[in-house]
Amino acid sequence: MSTIAFIxxxxxxxxxxxxxxxxxxxxxxxxxxAEADRILGVPLSGICFDGPEDTLRxxxxxxxAIFLHSMVAFRAISQLVPAMVAGHSLGEYSALxxxxxxxxxxxxxxxxxxxxxxQQAGETHxxxxxxxxxxxxxxxxEVCREASSAGIVQPANFNSPGQIVISGSLEGVHxxxxxxxxxxxxxxxxxxxxxxxxxxxxxxxxxxxxxxxxRTTIRDARIPVYANVTAEPVRKASEIRDLLYRQLTSPVRWxxxxxxxxxxxxxxxxxxxxxxxxxxxxxxxxPNVQTSGFDKWADIHTAQSEA
Numbered sequence: 274m275s276t277i278a279f280i281x282x283x284x285x286x287x288x289x290x291x292x293x294x295x296x297x298x299x300x301x302x303x304x305x306x307a308e309a310d311r312i313l314g315v316p317l318s319g320i321c322f323d324g325p326e327d328t329l330r331x332x333x334x335x336x337x338a339i340f341l342h343s344m345v346a347f348r349a350i351s352q353l354v355p356a357m358v359a360g361h362s363l364g365e366y367s368a369l370x371x372x373x374x375x376x377x378x379x380x381x382x383x384x385x386x387x388x389x390x391x392q393q394a395g396e397t398h399x400x401x402x403x404x405x406x407x408x409x410x411x412x413x414x415e416v417c418r419e420a421s422s423a424g425i426v427q428p429a430n431f432n433s434p435g436q437i438v439i440s441g442s443l444e445g446v447h448x449x450x451x452x453x454x455x456x457x458x459x460x461x462x463x464x465x466x467x468x469x470x471x472x473x474x475x476x477x478x479x480x481x482x483x484x485x486x487x488r489t490t491i492r493d494a495r496i497p498v499y500a501n502v503t504a505e506p507v508r509k510a511s512e513i514r515d516l517l518y519r520q521l522t523s524p525v526r527w528x529x530x531x532x533x534x535x536x537x538x539x540x541x542x543x544x545x546x547x548x549x550x551x552x553x554x555x556x557x558x559x560p561n562v563q564t565s566g567f568d569k570w571a572d573i574h575t576a577q578s579e580a
Contacts, residue, residue: 285550365500
């Protein structure tokens with residue numbers, strides 16, 4: 274049997290109705306979801322189950338909602354044991370709970386705060402993001418350096434071969450899009466986002482998060498967690514704390530993360546949580562590995578009956 278890797282989705286994978294089937298069909302999951310409401314003191318479950326979509330899409334709600342759904346699914350698949358984990362941006366917190374470095378309660382409080390801080394930073398420092406398709410990482414970085422004369426801009430997500438997201442000020446991103454098209458990009462499309470995530474415009478959120486990270490108990494991870502900032506495995510608590518701090522203004526090196534997990538033996542990738550975004554990225558990065566996901570209660574139930 275090939276080595277199992279769990280991967281956890283980030284913002285953008287949310288949908289109204291998340292985890293509702295777990296609550297309805299699995300009493301332990303329902304109790305776990307109710308506990309999340311109690312911890313936060315807000316009806317997060319109602320936002321997951323019923324929206325409305327505008328409320329769910331607010332970053333301060335999106336992040337804890339996705340985290341909760343991922344954790345509900347993770348708890349329900351006890352028959353699968355990962356050898357390594359990773360998460361895309363917000364998903365890194367889910368991965369750290371799965372690896373035993375963070376408690377569920379601390380992870381939930383951190384992602385709620387992180388989402389609120391990022392939403393505030395986006396409102397205070399207006400920015401945007403854009404998808405660039407068809408340019409190499411090197412050329413995209415060069416385009417961002419040239420465009421930085423117009424405003425702040427840098428790569429934010431190295432998602433898969435030829436698919437990179439850039440982030441920064443309106444002026445910087447628009448200039449980079451223009452330069453990317455001139456360099457032969459197949460597409461340069463502005464995204465609908467509430468802030469310039471993974472760019473220097475998130476500095477105020479980063480400082481606010483640092484205080485919370487410093488107060489949070491972080492343990493050494495039981496299994497390797499592949500960090501967004503470096504794409505390399507990390508287990509030491511002190512390094513995890515520093516990488517979570519740096520993550521808010523650093524690019525997510527997802528393509529290299531997946532390649533490094535395969536380098537270290539991963540042969541089966543399971544996306545734990547809402548949607549199939551990461552499964553699609555993995556298939557584009559390493560087409561020959563097995564991918565599947567656990568999003569719905571039926572996915573868990575099927576896996577249990579086959580085990």
